[in-house]
Amino acid sequence: MNPDAQDILNKSADQLMGQLAPALNAQYSQGTAAVMALLLKFAGKEYERGADIRAAENADLRALFAELTPRVGDAALRKRTEDAAATHDTSLAISALNAANHDLRRTLIALQIWIEENGSREDQQRIWSALRASADRRIVSLF
Amino acid sequence: MSDALSENLAKYLAAKLNAPDLTVHDLARIPGGASRETYRFRARHGGTERKLILRRDPPASLIETERSTEYRAYEAFHKLGLPVPEPIALELGSEALERPFFIMADIENAMVGSILAPDPYGAHREKIGQQFFSILGRIAGADPKVLGLSDFEGASAPDQCWRHEVARWEKVIDEDEGEPQPIARAAIRWLKRNPPPPAQKISVVHGDYRSGNFLFDADGDIRAILDWEMAHLGDPLEDLAWAIDPLWAHHDPSHPAGTLARADAIKVWEQASGLKADPAALAWWEIFASLKGCAIWISAAHEYATGRNDDPVNAFSGWYCLTYHNKVLADRLGALA
Numbered sequence: 001m002n003p004d005a006q007d008i009l010n011k012s013a014d015q016l017m018g019q020l021a022p023a024l025n026a027q028y029s030q031g032t033a034a035v036m037a038l039l040l041k042f043a044g045k046e047y048e049r050g051a052d053i054r055a056a057e058n059a060d061l062r063a064l065f066a067e068l069t070p071r072v073g074d075a076a077l078r079k080r081t082e083d084a085a086a087t088h089d090t091s092l093a094i095s096a097l098n099a100a101n102h103d104l105r106r107t108l109i110a111l112q113i114w115i116e117e118n119g120s121r122e123d124q125q126r127i128w129s130a131l132r133a134s135a136d137r138r139i140v141s142l143f
Numbered sequence: 144m145s146d147a148l149s150e151n152l153a154k155y156l157a158a159k160l161n162a163p164d165l166t167v168h169d170l171a172r173i174p175g176g177a178s179r180e181t182y183r184f185r186a187r188h189g190g191t192e193r194k195l196i197l198r199r200d201p202p203a204s205l206i207e208t209e210r211s212t213e214y215r216a217y218e219a220f221h222k223l224g225l226p227v228p229e230p231i232a233l234e235l236g237s238e239a240l241e242r243p244f245f246i247m248a249d250i251e252n253a254m255v256g257s258i259l260a261p262d263p264y265g266a267h268r269e270k271i272g273q274q275f276f277s278i279l280g281r282i283a284g285a286d287p288k289v290l291g292l293s294d295f296e297g298a299s300a301p302d303q304c305w306r307h308e309v310a311r312w313e314k315v316i317d318e319d320e321g322e323p324q325p326i327a328r329a330a331i332r333w334l335k336r337n338p339p340p341p342a343q344k345i346s347v348v349h350g351d352y353r354s355g356n357f358l359f360d361a362d363g364d365i366r367a368i369l370d371w372e373m374a375h376l377g378d379p380l381e382d383l384a385w386a387i388d389p390l391w392a393h394h395d396p397s398h399p400a401g402t403l404a405r406a407d408a409i410k411v412w413e414q415a416s417g418l419k420a421d422p423a424a425l426a427w428w429e430i431f432a433s434l435k436g437c438a439i440w441i442s443a444a445h446e447y448a449t450g451r452n453d454d455p456v457n458a459f460s461g462w463y464c465l466t467y468h469n470k471v472l473a474d475r476l477g478a479l480a
Contacts, residue, residue, distance in 0.1 A: 028172035035455040042462055098322070105323035112329055121480070128477035131326055135473040139466045142259060 009044035013037040042140050053137040054097035058089055061104040064130050068111065068123055077114055080107055148240065152184070152197065155239040156246070159232050162188040170197075177201075177443065177454040178372060183249055194249035195231060200242040201452055210235055212295065214245045216347070216371035219290040225278060226357075226367050253358035253366040256401065261394055263354070264401055267363025272402025273411055274365045275357065279386055280415025283346045283379030292347050297376030301341035304378035308431065309334050312438035319438075319445035326469045326476075327441070330434040333476055339427035342378035343418050350374050352382045353391040354400040383412055383420060384428035390436060390467050433471045440465035 003011075014037075021033035065085035072078040084107045089100055108127070115123045153167040165188035175181025175198070182197040200210065217230040229248040237243065256263030264271045287293040298307040313331050316324060350373025358367040385391075386400060387408060393401035399408050409420045444461025446452040 026171055028174055031174035032455060035459055039455055039458055039462070102322050105325050109323060109325050109328050112325065113332070116332065124480045125477075128473070128480045131329070132470075132473045132477045135326060135466070135470040139470050140463045142463070 005047045006044040009040045009047065013040035013044070016040065038142075045140070050094050051092045051097060054094065054101055055089055055092065057134050057137060058097065058101055058104055060130050060133060061101075061108055062087065064126065065104075065107065065111070068115070068119075068126065071119065071123060072111070072114060073118060074114055077110060081111055148182075149184070151240055153186075155234065156186055156232070157188075160188075164188045176370060177446070177452060177456045177460075194251060196228065196247050196249050197240075197244055198247070199240055199244035201454075202242070210243045212374050213370075213372040214247075215292060215295075216349075216374045217247060219292050219347075220282070220285075220368070220371075223281075223285060223290065225281060226365055227371075228367050228369075250358050250367045253360045255356075255358060255369075256354055256393075258353075258355040258391060258393070260401075262401065263393065264359070264363070267359070268398075268402050270363040271359055271365060272398075272400065272408060275354075275400055275402055276386070276408045276411040277415040278365065278368060279349070279352055279382055280412040280418075282349060282352070283382065283412070283416040283418055285347060287345060287347050287376055290347060292374075293376070295347065295374060295376045297348070298342075298345065298378075299376070301343070301345060301378070304342045304345070304381070305334070305339050305427070305431070308377060308381065308435070312435050315438040315442050319442045321441070321445055321448055324437065324441065326472050327434060327437045330430060330437070330472050330476060333479070334427070334431055334434065337427065339378075339380075339424045340421065342380070344379065345376050346379040346382075348375055348377040348379065348381050350382070350385075352386050353388070354386075354393065354402075355391065378428065379416060379418060380420060380425055380428040381431070383409070384425060384432040385435070388429065388432045388436065389471055390433075390464060430472065430475055433468045433475070436468040437465060437472070440468065 016033055017037035021030050021037065024030045024033060062085045065081040069078055069081045069085060072081060084104055087100065087104075089097060091097070108130075112124075112127050115127060149167045149170045152170065153165055156167070157163055157165040165186055168185040168187060170182055170184040173181050173183050178201070180199045180201050182199070184195055184197060186193050186195055198213070211233060214230055214233040217227050220227045221229055228250055231246040231248065233245040234240070235243050262268070287295065298304040309331060316327055316331075320327075349368070349371060351370050352368070356368070356370045357365050358369065359365050387405060388399075389396040391401075392399050395401065397405060399405055402408065403411065409425075412418075413420055440460045443457040444465065447454075447457035447461060
């Protein structure tokens with residue numbers, strides 16, 4: 001698709017911020033238009049990276065589950081993490097990646113609770129390493 | 144702006160102030176956060192004119208707050224001599240302007256520092272920082288009973304402050320999360336497992352005391368502390384931790400609120416409050432502050448996604464601010480694991 005969505009969103013944001021917002025005569029409208037322009041910029045960045053960061057996070061979480069499952073003493077949880085580790089992303093649509101991610105995150109929360117109560121410090125740090133990587137990937141930069 | 148709102152506002156004020164000739168002019172909505180609709184207007188009567196602010200509940204409020212809280216905080220701290228707008232009238236009914244509202248004095252020739260600006264206070268950053276942390280210290284040091292605010296919502300005992308606030312914001316996340324939040328959930332568990340010492344005293348906590356929530360003028364004087372709608376009773380360290388949170392540091396966490404160096408800011412607060420900022424206790428409240436931020440941003444995203452409040456500030460909060468605080472929490476808690 002040419003121009004691509006990121007280009008369209010970026011240029012629309014620039015026009016909204018630089019030309020349209022200043023032409024509005026109400027302070028509230030100007031402020032609202034400026035925030036909308038910023039959101040368009042964010043959306044442009046998300047268009048470019050959205051599938052990539054979700055697929056990467058999902059792969060990270062599956063690898064984490066595969067690594068920690070042998071050390072999970074609770075049978076039901078071990079089955080859950082084992083099953084989650086074996087899943088795959090079958091579509092790169094954001095909605096499909098999100099649905100898979102939400103399932104994986106729910107399993108991660110259950111696993112982290114168990115590890116906090118029963119696991120080693122190294123396993124806790126391993127989970128935090130995955131959470132930090134997730135937070136780093138998802139942060140929205142202004143610049 | 145709608146003529147009907149102007150007319151109804153004039154009718155209300157004329158009756159309230161016993162000024163039958165009162166008229167309202169130049170009513171215009173201005174930015175003022177997503178949790179209240181904010182309007183500036185001029186009220187004329189008896190040959191005089193006064194610039195005023197109307198703060199009205201939106202159709203759906205971001206964080207459900209007791210409607211009289213903000214107004215009563217303005218009353219109490221205005222009497223104490225702190226820079227807050229003079230409160231004029233509070234209306235809890237929906238007959239006059241469809242929704243509850245209050246009216247306060249406008250602060251002229253003053254501005255707000257954008258939280259996105261790298262250096263909003265420029266040459267006045269030291270002067271503003273001294274005032275900012277000193278005023279917060281005075282709030283912390285004030286006696287809620289003397290202020291007439293001892294019935295505010297919040298903790299009733301010093302050892303319950305942390306528990307009350309964690310429960311409050313956990314409930315918000317429970318109700319509003321649109322997707323699983325492993326970092327926020329881990330933070331809640333950590334906060335519960337590692338409670339802080341009891342508060343030194345029960346104080347009025349502003350609840351959203353930060354850069355971007357005060358007005359200052361061209362001379363670098365703080366003219367008004369705004370947005371008291373989340374005020375409550377609690378541990379005064381809660382406000383200090385929120386004020387020094389990295390999100391409000393204008394991209395330089397070593398200078399909280401884009402003003403003083405961190406150690407200097409805490410020293411100013413201690414001197415003004417007469418309290419101590421125990422480093423371990425403050426560290427707990429800093430983690431809590433970022434968790435509270437996550438809860439507010441999750442709630443904002445929920446309001447936007449469900450169509451209850453489509454102010455784009457809510458989308459910005461749910462996107463930019465939430466990912467920011469998730470990173471702060473992941474870095475801090477990851478280092479402690």
